[in-house]
Amino acid sequence: MTVMVQAEQVCKNYGALPVLKGVTLSVDRGQVLVLVGPSGSGKSTFLRCINHLETVTAGRLYVDGELVGYRERAGKLYEMSPREAAKQRRDIGMVFQHFNLFPHRTALDNIIEAPVHVKGVKKAQAVERAKDLLHQVGLSDKADAYPAQLSGGQQQRVAIARALAMDPKLMLFDEPTSALDPELVGEVLAVMKRLAGEGMTMIVVTHEMGFAREVADELVFMDGGVIVESGPPREVLSNPQHDRTKTFLSKVM
Protein backbone atom coordinates (compact mmCIF):
# COMPACT_ATOMS: atom_id res chain seq x y z
CA MET A 1 0.00 0.00 0.00
CA THR A 2 1.34 3.41 -0.87
CA VAL A 3 1.10 6.47 1.30
CA MET A 4 -1.25 9.23 0.07
CA VAL A 5 -0.83 11.85 2.79
CA GLN A 6 2.24 12.12 4.95
CA ALA A 7 2.40 14.80 7.67
CA GLU A 8 5.62 15.25 9.61
CA GLN A 9 5.57 17.59 12.60
CA VAL A 10 3.19 19.99 10.84
CA CYS A 11 2.91 23.33 12.67
CA LYS A 12 0.78 26.35 11.86
CA ASN A 13 0.83 29.72 13.58
CA TYR A 14 -1.49 32.66 13.02
CA GLY A 15 0.90 35.42 13.97
CA ALA A 16 1.92 34.58 17.53
CA LEU A 17 -0.94 32.12 18.00
CA PRO A 18 0.01 28.47 17.43
CA VAL A 19 -2.90 26.44 16.05
CA LEU A 20 -1.08 23.28 15.03
CA LYS A 21 1.81 22.17 17.22
CA GLY A 22 3.45 19.31 15.39
CA VAL A 23 0.94 16.96 13.80
CA THR A 24 2.39 13.71 12.48
CA LEU A 25 0.22 11.18 10.70
CA SER A 26 -0.06 9.26 7.46
CA VAL A 27 -2.96 8.10 5.35
CA ASP A 28 -2.59 5.20 2.94
CA ARG A 29 -4.18 5.12 -0.49
CA GLY A 30 -7.80 4.00 -0.23
CA GLN A 31 -7.97 4.67 3.52
CA VAL A 32 -10.55 6.76 5.34
CA LEU A 33 -9.22 8.86 8.21
CA VAL A 34 -11.65 10.63 10.53
CA LEU A 35 -10.47 13.64 12.52
CA VAL A 36 -12.44 14.48 15.64
CA GLY A 37 -11.93 16.94 18.44
CA PRO A 38 -13.40 20.01 20.11
CA SER A 39 -13.76 23.22 18.11
CA GLY A 40 -10.50 25.14 17.99
CA SER A 41 -8.46 21.96 18.19
CA GLY A 42 -6.90 22.63 14.78
CA LYS A 43 -8.54 19.82 12.80
CA SER A 44 -10.03 22.11 10.13
CA THR A 45 -6.79 24.06 9.89
CA PHE A 46 -4.89 20.83 9.35
CA LEU A 47 -7.32 19.84 6.60
CA ARG A 48 -6.89 23.22 4.91
CA CYS A 49 -3.10 22.85 5.05
CA ILE A 50 -3.33 19.65 3.00
CA ASN A 51 -4.51 21.51 -0.11
CA HIS A 52 -2.49 24.60 0.72
CA LEU A 53 -5.43 26.88 1.53
CA GLU A 54 -3.29 27.55 4.60
CA THR A 55 0.50 27.70 4.59
CA VAL A 56 2.36 25.36 6.89
CA THR A 57 4.74 27.25 9.23
CA ALA A 58 6.97 24.33 10.17
CA GLY A 59 7.27 20.63 9.39
CA ARG A 60 6.61 18.86 6.11
CA LEU A 61 3.40 17.81 4.42
CA TYR A 62 3.41 15.45 1.43
CA VAL A 63 0.50 14.43 -0.79
CA ASP A 64 1.21 11.45 -3.05
CA GLY A 65 4.91 11.89 -2.38
CA GLU A 66 4.91 15.57 -3.38
CA LEU A 67 5.70 18.35 -0.93
CA VAL A 68 2.66 20.65 -0.56
CA GLY A 69 3.16 24.32 -1.49
CA TYR A 70 6.96 24.22 -1.77
CA ARG A 71 9.70 22.82 -3.94
CA GLU A 72 12.72 21.37 -2.22
CA ARG A 73 16.01 21.74 -4.04
CA ALA A 74 19.38 21.06 -2.49
CA GLY A 75 17.98 21.17 1.03
CA LYS A 76 16.37 24.58 0.47
CA LEU A 77 12.65 25.30 0.20
CA TYR A 78 11.27 27.50 -2.57
CA GLU A 79 7.75 28.89 -2.39
CA MET A 80 5.54 27.63 -5.20
CA SER A 81 4.11 30.05 -7.74
CA PRO A 82 0.31 30.39 -7.56
CA ARG A 83 0.11 28.48 -10.85
CA GLU A 84 2.02 25.48 -9.47
CA ALA A 85 -0.03 25.51 -6.26
CA ALA A 86 -3.27 25.59 -8.28
CA LYS A 87 -2.06 22.60 -10.28
CA GLN A 88 -1.42 20.68 -7.07
CA ARG A 89 -4.93 21.44 -5.77
CA ARG A 90 -6.66 20.07 -8.87
CA ASP A 91 -6.16 16.51 -7.70
CA ILE A 92 -7.46 17.16 -4.19
CA GLY A 93 -11.21 17.51 -3.77
CA MET A 94 -12.60 19.54 -0.90
CA VAL A 95 -16.08 19.69 0.59
CA PHE A 96 -16.92 22.58 2.91
CA GLN A 97 -19.19 22.91 5.91
CA HIS A 98 -21.26 25.60 4.17
CA PHE A 99 -21.19 23.88 0.74
CA ASN A 100 -19.89 27.03 -1.04
CA LEU A 101 -21.69 26.17 -4.25
CA PHE A 102 -21.64 28.93 -6.87
CA PRO A 103 -25.09 30.52 -6.39
CA HIS A 104 -25.18 32.02 -9.91
CA ARG A 105 -24.78 28.65 -11.59
CA THR A 106 -27.15 25.69 -11.79
CA ALA A 107 -26.23 22.38 -10.15
CA LEU A 108 -24.97 21.06 -13.48
CA ASP A 109 -22.97 24.21 -14.25
CA ASN A 110 -21.42 24.05 -10.78
CA ILE A 111 -20.14 20.56 -11.55
CA ILE A 112 -18.76 21.23 -15.05
CA GLU A 113 -17.18 24.57 -14.07
CA ALA A 114 -13.76 23.30 -13.02
CA PRO A 115 -13.41 20.38 -15.48
CA VAL A 116 -14.17 22.70 -18.44
CA HIS A 117 -12.29 25.81 -17.34
CA VAL A 118 -9.43 24.40 -15.30
CA LYS A 119 -8.76 21.05 -16.96
CA GLY A 120 -9.97 21.96 -20.45
CA VAL A 121 -12.35 19.01 -20.78
CA LYS A 122 -14.78 19.34 -23.71
CA LYS A 123 -18.12 20.71 -22.56
CA ALA A 124 -20.28 17.88 -23.93
CA GLN A 125 -18.04 15.35 -22.25
CA ALA A 126 -18.11 17.26 -18.95
CA VAL A 127 -21.91 17.45 -19.08
CA GLU A 128 -22.14 13.68 -19.60
CA ARG A 129 -19.89 13.10 -16.61
CA ALA A 130 -21.79 15.65 -14.50
CA LYS A 131 -25.10 13.96 -15.23
CA ASP A 132 -23.56 10.65 -14.24
CA LEU A 133 -22.27 12.17 -10.98
CA LEU A 134 -25.65 13.76 -10.23
CA HIS A 135 -27.21 10.34 -10.72
CA GLN A 136 -24.68 8.83 -8.30
CA VAL A 137 -25.59 11.35 -5.58
CA GLY A 138 -29.29 10.81 -6.31
CA LEU A 139 -30.06 14.21 -7.83
CA SER A 140 -30.63 13.46 -11.52
CA ASP A 141 -33.74 15.65 -11.55
CA LYS A 142 -32.01 18.70 -10.05
CA ALA A 143 -29.52 19.44 -12.84
CA ASP A 144 -31.15 22.75 -13.74
CA ALA A 145 -31.88 23.91 -10.18
CA TYR A 146 -29.96 26.81 -8.67
CA PRO A 147 -28.36 26.14 -5.26
CA ALA A 148 -30.86 28.43 -3.49
CA GLN A 149 -33.65 26.12 -4.65
CA LEU A 150 -32.04 23.03 -3.09
CA SER A 151 -32.14 21.82 0.50
CA GLY A 152 -28.90 21.80 2.50
CA GLY A 153 -28.47 18.09 2.03
CA GLN A 154 -29.00 18.37 -1.72
CA GLN A 155 -26.55 21.27 -1.93
CA GLN A 156 -23.90 19.29 -0.10
CA ARG A 157 -24.40 16.32 -2.41
CA VAL A 158 -23.96 18.62 -5.42
CA ALA A 159 -20.82 19.97 -3.75
CA ILE A 160 -19.47 16.42 -3.43
CA ALA A 161 -20.28 15.77 -7.09
CA ARG A 162 -18.50 19.01 -8.00
CA ALA A 163 -15.35 17.88 -6.19
CA LEU A 164 -15.54 14.40 -7.75
CA ALA A 165 -15.82 15.85 -11.26
CA MET A 166 -12.10 16.72 -11.10
CA ASP A 167 -11.28 13.01 -10.55
CA PRO A 168 -9.39 13.70 -7.32
CA LYS A 169 -7.01 11.19 -5.78
CA LEU A 170 -7.88 12.50 -2.33
CA MET A 171 -11.06 13.96 -0.85
CA LEU A 172 -11.12 16.32 2.12
CA PHE A 173 -14.38 16.82 4.03
CA ASP A 174 -14.54 19.76 6.44
CA GLU A 175 -17.51 19.08 8.75
CA PRO A 176 -19.74 18.24 5.75
CA THR A 177 -22.87 17.62 7.84
CA SER A 178 -22.52 20.24 10.60
CA ALA A 179 -24.68 22.84 8.86
CA LEU A 180 -27.47 20.40 8.01
CA ASP A 181 -30.84 19.66 9.59
CA PRO A 182 -30.62 16.31 11.43
CA GLU A 183 -32.95 14.59 8.98
CA LEU A 184 -30.71 15.58 6.04
CA VAL A 185 -27.45 14.30 7.54
CA GLY A 186 -28.11 10.72 6.52
CA GLU A 187 -28.34 11.37 2.79
CA VAL A 188 -24.92 13.06 2.74
CA LEU A 189 -23.29 10.38 4.89
CA ALA A 190 -24.72 7.71 2.59
CA VAL A 191 -22.99 9.30 -0.40
CA MET A 192 -19.72 9.52 1.54
CA LYS A 193 -20.05 5.92 2.66
CA ARG A 194 -20.47 4.76 -0.93
CA LEU A 195 -17.46 6.80 -1.95
CA ALA A 196 -15.37 5.16 0.76
CA GLY A 197 -16.59 1.77 -0.40
CA GLU A 198 -15.36 2.54 -3.91
CA GLY A 199 -11.85 2.99 -2.54
CA MET A 200 -11.54 6.79 -2.41
CA THR A 201 -8.89 8.11 -0.05
CA MET A 202 -10.70 10.41 2.38
CA ILE A 203 -9.90 12.65 5.32
CA VAL A 204 -13.07 13.63 7.15
CA VAL A 205 -13.47 16.18 9.93
CA THR A 206 -16.79 15.32 11.57
CA HIS A 207 -18.75 14.90 14.77
CA GLU A 208 -20.66 11.91 13.38
CA MET A 209 -19.25 9.12 15.53
CA GLY A 210 -21.54 6.54 13.95
CA PHE A 211 -19.99 7.31 10.55
CA ALA A 212 -16.51 7.13 12.06
CA ARG A 213 -17.20 3.77 13.65
CA GLU A 214 -18.69 2.30 10.50
CA VAL A 215 -16.56 3.73 7.70
CA ALA A 216 -13.21 4.96 9.04
CA ASP A 217 -10.04 2.90 8.97
CA GLU A 218 -8.45 5.20 11.50
CA LEU A 219 -9.75 7.75 13.97
CA VAL A 220 -7.58 10.62 15.17
CA PHE A 221 -8.55 12.69 18.19
CA MET A 222 -7.03 16.18 18.23
CA ASP A 223 -7.03 18.79 20.96
CA GLY A 224 -5.04 21.99 21.35
CA GLY A 225 -3.24 21.56 18.03
CA VAL A 226 -1.81 18.11 18.75
CA ILE A 227 -2.91 14.53 18.21
CA VAL A 228 -3.99 13.18 21.58
CA GLU A 229 -4.91 9.69 20.53
CA SER A 230 -5.39 7.66 17.38
CA GLY A 231 -6.22 4.15 16.32
CA PRO A 232 -8.97 1.98 14.84
CA PRO A 233 -12.27 3.82 15.50
CA ARG A 234 -13.94 1.00 17.41
CA GLU A 235 -11.04 0.81 19.86
CA VAL A 236 -10.72 4.54 20.40
CA LEU A 237 -14.47 5.08 20.71
CA SER A 238 -15.17 2.20 23.07
CA ASN A 239 -11.95 2.29 25.03
CA PRO A 240 -10.34 5.76 24.99
CA GLN A 241 -6.98 5.90 26.77
CA HIS A 242 -6.69 9.60 27.57
CA ASP A 243 -8.84 11.67 29.90
CA ARG A 244 -9.35 14.40 27.30
CA THR A 245 -10.62 11.85 24.78
CA LYS A 246 -12.94 10.39 27.42
CA THR A 247 -14.38 13.80 28.34
CA PHE A 248 -14.91 14.75 24.69
CA LEU A 249 -16.51 11.46 23.71
CA SER A 250 -18.83 11.50 26.73
CA LYS A 251 -20.16 14.83 25.46
CA VAL A 252 -20.70 13.95 21.81
CA MET A 253 -21.93 10.36 22.11
Next chain:
Amino acid sequence: MTAAAGSSPAPIDAVPLRHPWRWVGAGVIVVLVGLFLYGAATNKAYGWSTYAEYLFNDRILLGVWNTLQLTVYAMVLGVGLGIVLSVMRLSPNPVFGAVAWVFLWIFRGTPVYVQLVFWGLIPTIYQNIQLGVPFGPSLLHVNLQSLSIPFLLAVVGLGLNEAAYMAEIIRAGITSVPEGQSEASTALGMSWGMTMRRTVLPQAMRVIIPPTGNELISMLKTTSLVTAVPYSYDLYSIASREIAARIFEPVPLLLVAATWYLVVTSILMVGQHHLEKYFSKGISRQLTSKQLETLAKAQTEAGHV
Protein backbone atom coordinates in the same frame (compact mmCIF):
# COMPACT_ATOMS: atom_id res chain seq x y z
CA MET B 1 -60.46 16.82 13.94
CA THR B 2 -58.07 15.63 11.31
CA ALA B 3 -59.50 14.71 7.98
CA ALA B 4 -57.78 13.04 5.09
CA ALA B 5 -57.49 15.10 1.93
CA GLY B 6 -60.46 14.39 -0.26
CA SER B 7 -63.07 16.99 -1.23
CA SER B 8 -61.23 20.33 -1.56
CA PRO B 9 -62.83 23.30 0.31
CA ALA B 10 -64.69 26.04 -1.58
CA PRO B 11 -62.49 29.06 -2.49
CA ILE B 12 -62.97 32.14 -0.22
CA ASP B 13 -65.43 34.73 -1.57
CA ALA B 14 -65.31 37.69 0.85
CA VAL B 15 -66.28 41.39 0.41
CA PRO B 16 -62.94 43.27 -0.04
CA LEU B 17 -61.99 46.01 2.45
CA ARG B 18 -62.95 49.55 1.21
CA HIS B 19 -60.44 52.44 1.22
CA PRO B 20 -62.45 55.72 0.96
CA TRP B 21 -59.55 58.03 1.95
CA ARG B 22 -57.46 56.83 -0.95
CA TRP B 23 -60.14 58.15 -3.31
CA VAL B 24 -60.29 61.51 -1.49
CA GLY B 25 -56.48 61.88 -1.63
CA ALA B 26 -56.40 60.98 -5.31
CA GLY B 27 -59.16 63.53 -6.05
CA VAL B 28 -57.26 66.37 -4.32
CA ILE B 29 -54.07 65.55 -6.24
CA VAL B 30 -55.90 65.42 -9.59
CA VAL B 31 -57.38 68.89 -8.95
CA LEU B 32 -53.99 70.37 -8.00
CA VAL B 33 -52.23 68.85 -11.04
CA GLY B 34 -55.05 70.10 -13.27
CA LEU B 35 -54.64 73.65 -11.95
CA PHE B 36 -50.88 73.53 -12.53
CA LEU B 37 -51.25 72.20 -16.08
CA TYR B 38 -53.84 74.88 -16.90
CA GLY B 39 -51.49 77.56 -15.55
CA ALA B 40 -48.54 76.21 -17.51
CA ALA B 41 -50.53 75.95 -20.74
CA THR B 42 -51.84 79.51 -20.56
CA ASN B 43 -48.66 81.18 -19.25
CA LYS B 44 -46.87 82.78 -22.21
CA ALA B 45 -43.44 82.60 -20.50
CA TYR B 46 -43.30 78.86 -21.18
CA GLY B 47 -43.33 79.58 -24.92
CA TRP B 48 -44.86 76.27 -25.99
CA SER B 49 -44.82 77.18 -29.67
CA THR B 50 -41.07 77.75 -29.46
CA TYR B 51 -40.75 74.48 -27.54
CA ALA B 52 -42.56 72.59 -30.30
CA GLU B 53 -40.52 74.33 -32.96
CA TYR B 54 -37.16 73.41 -31.43
CA LEU B 55 -37.88 69.95 -29.93
CA PHE B 56 -36.73 68.17 -33.10
CA ASN B 57 -34.40 70.88 -34.33
CA ASP B 58 -31.30 69.54 -36.14
CA ARG B 59 -28.88 71.34 -33.81
CA ILE B 60 -30.72 69.99 -30.76
CA LEU B 61 -30.61 66.44 -32.12
CA LEU B 62 -26.89 66.87 -32.81
CA GLY B 63 -26.54 67.97 -29.18
CA VAL B 64 -28.39 64.85 -27.99
CA TRP B 65 -26.11 62.67 -30.11
CA ASN B 66 -22.94 64.38 -28.82
CA THR B 67 -24.16 64.14 -25.21
CA LEU B 68 -24.83 60.42 -25.67
CA GLN B 69 -21.37 59.90 -27.12
CA LEU B 70 -19.72 61.84 -24.29
CA THR B 71 -21.69 59.80 -21.74
CA VAL B 72 -20.90 56.41 -23.25
CA TYR B 73 -17.19 57.03 -23.89
CA ALA B 74 -16.60 58.63 -20.49
CA MET B 75 -18.49 55.81 -18.77
CA VAL B 76 -16.57 53.10 -20.63
CA LEU B 77 -13.31 54.78 -19.63
CA GLY B 78 -14.60 55.18 -16.06
CA VAL B 79 -15.69 51.55 -15.67
CA GLY B 80 -12.56 50.14 -17.30
CA LEU B 81 -10.19 52.22 -15.22
CA GLY B 82 -12.41 51.69 -12.17
CA ILE B 83 -12.00 47.90 -12.44
CA VAL B 84 -8.21 48.30 -12.69
CA LEU B 85 -8.14 50.67 -9.70
CA SER B 86 -10.36 48.48 -7.49
CA VAL B 87 -8.27 45.40 -8.24
CA MET B 88 -5.13 47.44 -7.49
CA ARG B 89 -6.60 48.53 -4.15
CA LEU B 90 -7.40 44.92 -3.23
CA SER B 91 -4.04 43.61 -4.44
CA PRO B 92 -1.44 42.48 -1.90
CA ASN B 93 1.13 44.63 -3.71
CA PRO B 94 1.56 47.80 -1.57
CA VAL B 95 2.78 49.91 -4.51
CA PHE B 96 -0.43 49.24 -6.46
CA GLY B 97 -2.54 49.91 -3.40
CA ALA B 98 -0.86 53.26 -2.73
CA VAL B 99 -1.09 54.43 -6.36
CA ALA B 100 -4.81 53.60 -6.49
CA TRP B 101 -5.40 55.37 -3.18
CA VAL B 102 -3.67 58.57 -4.34
CA PHE B 103 -5.65 58.54 -7.60
CA LEU B 104 -8.90 58.25 -5.68
CA TRP B 105 -7.83 60.93 -3.22
CA ILE B 106 -7.18 63.46 -5.96
CA PHE B 107 -9.99 62.72 -8.41
CA ARG B 108 -12.68 62.28 -5.80
CA GLY B 109 -11.44 65.17 -3.70
CA THR B 110 -11.57 67.93 -6.35
CA PRO B 111 -14.66 69.25 -8.16
CA VAL B 112 -15.27 67.78 -11.59
CA TYR B 113 -15.72 71.31 -12.99
CA VAL B 114 -12.20 72.24 -11.85
CA GLN B 115 -10.85 69.03 -13.36
CA LEU B 116 -12.54 69.78 -16.69
CA VAL B 117 -11.04 73.30 -16.79
CA PHE B 118 -7.68 71.73 -16.04
CA TRP B 119 -8.00 69.19 -18.88
CA GLY B 120 -8.92 72.05 -21.18
CA LEU B 121 -5.61 73.68 -20.29
CA ILE B 122 -3.55 70.56 -20.99
CA PRO B 123 -2.56 71.71 -24.51
CA THR B 124 -1.26 74.91 -22.94
CA ILE B 125 0.69 73.09 -20.24
CA TYR B 126 2.04 70.31 -22.46
CA GLN B 127 2.42 71.77 -25.91
CA ASN B 128 4.22 68.78 -27.37
CA ILE B 129 4.15 65.04 -26.71
CA GLN B 130 7.31 63.15 -27.59
CA LEU B 131 7.66 59.41 -27.42
CA GLY B 132 11.20 58.05 -27.36
CA VAL B 133 14.18 57.06 -25.25
CA PRO B 134 14.75 59.51 -22.36
CA PHE B 135 17.59 61.89 -23.35
CA GLY B 136 17.84 59.87 -26.58
CA PRO B 137 16.19 59.92 -29.98
CA SER B 138 12.52 60.83 -30.31
CA LEU B 139 10.27 58.31 -32.05
CA LEU B 140 6.92 60.11 -32.05
CA HIS B 141 6.19 63.77 -31.92
CA VAL B 142 2.71 65.28 -31.46
CA ASN B 143 1.97 68.96 -31.23
CA LEU B 144 -1.08 69.17 -28.96
CA GLN B 145 -1.84 72.78 -29.76
CA SER B 146 -2.25 72.05 -33.45
CA LEU B 147 -4.96 69.45 -32.72
CA SER B 148 -8.60 70.24 -32.09
CA ILE B 149 -9.31 67.93 -29.21
CA PRO B 150 -11.86 69.43 -26.80
CA PHE B 151 -14.15 66.40 -27.26
CA LEU B 152 -11.32 64.00 -26.37
CA LEU B 153 -10.30 66.12 -23.38
CA ALA B 154 -13.91 66.24 -22.18
CA VAL B 155 -14.13 62.43 -22.36
CA VAL B 156 -10.83 62.01 -20.51
CA GLY B 157 -11.81 64.55 -17.86
CA LEU B 158 -15.22 62.99 -17.21
CA GLY B 159 -13.86 59.45 -17.46
CA LEU B 160 -11.00 59.84 -14.99
CA ASN B 161 -13.29 61.52 -12.48
CA GLU B 162 -15.82 58.73 -12.92
CA ALA B 163 -13.14 56.03 -12.52
CA ALA B 164 -12.54 57.17 -8.94
CA TYR B 165 -16.20 56.61 -8.05
CA MET B 166 -16.53 53.39 -10.04
CA ALA B 167 -13.45 51.96 -8.30
CA GLU B 168 -15.17 52.26 -4.93
CA ILE B 169 -18.42 50.80 -6.25
CA ILE B 170 -16.63 47.82 -7.78
CA ARG B 171 -14.53 47.29 -4.65
CA ALA B 172 -17.69 47.21 -2.55
CA GLY B 173 -19.16 44.64 -4.96
CA ILE B 174 -16.10 42.41 -4.83
CA THR B 175 -15.90 42.46 -1.04
CA SER B 176 -19.62 41.62 -0.83
CA VAL B 177 -18.98 38.14 -2.26
CA PRO B 178 -18.47 35.66 0.62
CA GLU B 179 -14.92 34.38 1.14
CA GLY B 180 -16.12 30.78 0.78
CA GLN B 181 -16.74 31.43 -2.90
CA SER B 182 -13.13 32.22 -3.75
CA GLU B 183 -12.02 29.47 -1.38
CA ALA B 184 -14.12 26.89 -3.22
CA SER B 185 -12.74 28.13 -6.55
CA THR B 186 -9.17 27.96 -5.27
CA ALA B 187 -9.75 24.45 -3.96
CA LEU B 188 -10.94 23.43 -7.44
CA GLY B 189 -7.59 24.56 -8.84
CA MET B 190 -8.67 27.88 -10.33
CA SER B 191 -6.11 30.67 -10.61
CA TRP B 192 -6.72 34.05 -8.97
CA GLY B 193 -7.67 35.62 -12.27
CA MET B 194 -10.12 32.88 -13.18
CA THR B 195 -11.65 32.99 -9.70
CA MET B 196 -12.21 36.72 -10.15
CA ARG B 197 -13.60 36.40 -13.66
CA ARG B 198 -15.81 33.32 -13.27
CA THR B 199 -16.83 33.33 -9.62
CA VAL B 200 -16.39 36.67 -7.88
CA LEU B 201 -17.17 39.33 -10.49
CA PRO B 202 -20.41 37.74 -11.81
CA GLN B 203 -21.71 37.67 -8.23
CA ALA B 204 -20.37 41.15 -7.49
CA MET B 205 -22.30 42.48 -10.50
CA ARG B 206 -25.55 42.19 -8.55
CA VAL B 207 -24.18 44.74 -6.07
CA ILE B 208 -22.31 46.79 -8.68
CA ILE B 209 -25.07 47.37 -11.24
CA PRO B 210 -27.64 49.50 -9.35
CA PRO B 211 -25.14 52.20 -8.28
CA THR B 212 -23.50 52.02 -11.71
CA GLY B 213 -26.88 52.77 -13.26
CA ASN B 214 -27.08 55.80 -11.00
CA GLU B 215 -23.59 56.82 -12.08
CA LEU B 216 -24.53 56.49 -15.75
CA ILE B 217 -27.59 58.68 -15.33
CA SER B 218 -25.57 61.13 -13.27
CA MET B 219 -22.89 61.14 -15.99
CA LEU B 220 -25.49 61.98 -18.64
CA LYS B 221 -26.30 65.11 -16.71
CA THR B 222 -22.71 65.92 -15.72
CA THR B 223 -21.84 66.17 -19.42
CA SER B 224 -23.51 69.61 -19.28
CA LEU B 225 -20.35 70.76 -17.45
CA VAL B 226 -18.04 70.12 -20.42
CA THR B 227 -18.51 73.73 -21.38
CA ALA B 228 -15.64 74.19 -18.89
CA VAL B 229 -13.17 72.50 -21.26
CA PRO B 230 -14.56 74.34 -23.37
CA TYR B 231 -16.56 71.91 -25.48
CA SER B 232 -19.77 73.50 -26.76
CA TYR B 233 -21.64 70.94 -28.87
CA ASP B 234 -23.41 68.97 -26.13
CA LEU B 235 -27.17 69.17 -25.60
CA TYR B 236 -27.14 71.81 -22.87
CA SER B 237 -24.58 74.07 -24.54
CA ILE B 238 -26.43 74.03 -27.86
CA ALA B 239 -29.84 74.60 -26.25
CA SER B 240 -28.90 77.36 -23.84
CA ARG B 241 -25.71 79.01 -25.09
CA GLU B 242 -26.27 78.70 -28.77
CA ILE B 243 -30.02 78.83 -29.51
CA ALA B 244 -31.56 80.44 -26.40
CA ALA B 245 -28.91 83.17 -26.36
CA ARG B 246 -29.70 83.92 -30.02
CA ILE B 247 -33.52 84.06 -29.79
CA PHE B 248 -33.71 85.36 -26.19
CA GLU B 249 -36.10 82.63 -25.03
CA PRO B 250 -34.34 80.61 -22.32
CA VAL B 251 -37.38 78.86 -20.78
CA PRO B 252 -38.70 76.83 -23.76
CA LEU B 253 -35.17 75.75 -24.72
CA LEU B 254 -34.40 74.63 -21.18
CA LEU B 255 -37.61 72.59 -21.40
CA VAL B 256 -36.42 71.11 -24.70
CA ALA B 257 -33.10 70.12 -23.12
CA ALA B 258 -34.84 68.73 -20.02
CA THR B 259 -37.20 66.68 -22.20
CA TRP B 260 -34.32 65.02 -24.03
CA TYR B 261 -32.39 64.36 -20.80
CA LEU B 262 -35.56 62.70 -19.42
CA VAL B 263 -36.08 60.62 -22.56
CA VAL B 264 -32.53 59.27 -22.49
CA THR B 265 -32.65 58.65 -18.73
CA SER B 266 -35.88 56.68 -19.14
CA ILE B 267 -34.30 54.48 -21.80
CA LEU B 268 -31.28 53.89 -19.56
CA MET B 269 -33.58 52.90 -16.67
CA VAL B 270 -35.17 50.18 -18.79
CA GLY B 271 -31.72 48.84 -19.69
CA GLN B 272 -30.68 48.86 -16.05
CA HIS B 273 -33.78 46.89 -15.06
CA HIS B 274 -32.95 44.14 -17.53
CA LEU B 275 -29.29 43.98 -16.47
CA GLU B 276 -30.31 43.69 -12.81
CA LYS B 277 -32.65 40.86 -13.67
CA TYR B 278 -29.94 39.03 -15.59
CA PHE B 279 -27.35 39.22 -12.81
CA SER B 280 -29.76 38.24 -10.02
CA LYS B 281 -29.86 34.71 -11.46
CA GLY B 282 -29.96 32.08 -8.74
CA ILE B 283 -30.41 34.60 -5.92
CA SER B 284 -34.07 33.91 -5.30
CA ARG B 285 -35.48 30.60 -4.11
CA GLN B 286 -38.47 31.32 -6.33
CA LEU B 287 -38.58 29.00 -9.28
CA THR B 288 -38.31 30.59 -12.71
CA SER B 289 -41.37 30.45 -14.94
CA LYS B 290 -39.64 27.82 -17.06
CA GLN B 291 -39.01 25.62 -14.03
CA LEU B 292 -42.60 26.09 -12.77
CA GLU B 293 -43.89 25.03 -16.17
CA THR B 294 -41.81 21.85 -16.12
CA LEU B 295 -43.00 21.04 -12.60
CA ALA B 296 -46.66 21.65 -13.43
CA LYS B 297 -46.31 19.49 -16.52
CA ALA B 298 -44.72 16.70 -14.51
CA GLN B 299 -47.60 16.89 -11.99
CA THR B 300 -50.36 16.72 -14.57
CA GLU B 301 -48.62 13.85 -16.30
CA ALA B 302 -48.30 12.02 -12.98
CA GLY B 303 -52.00 12.78 -12.33
CA HIS B 304 -53.05 11.16 -15.60
CA VAL B 305 -51.23 7.92 -14.89
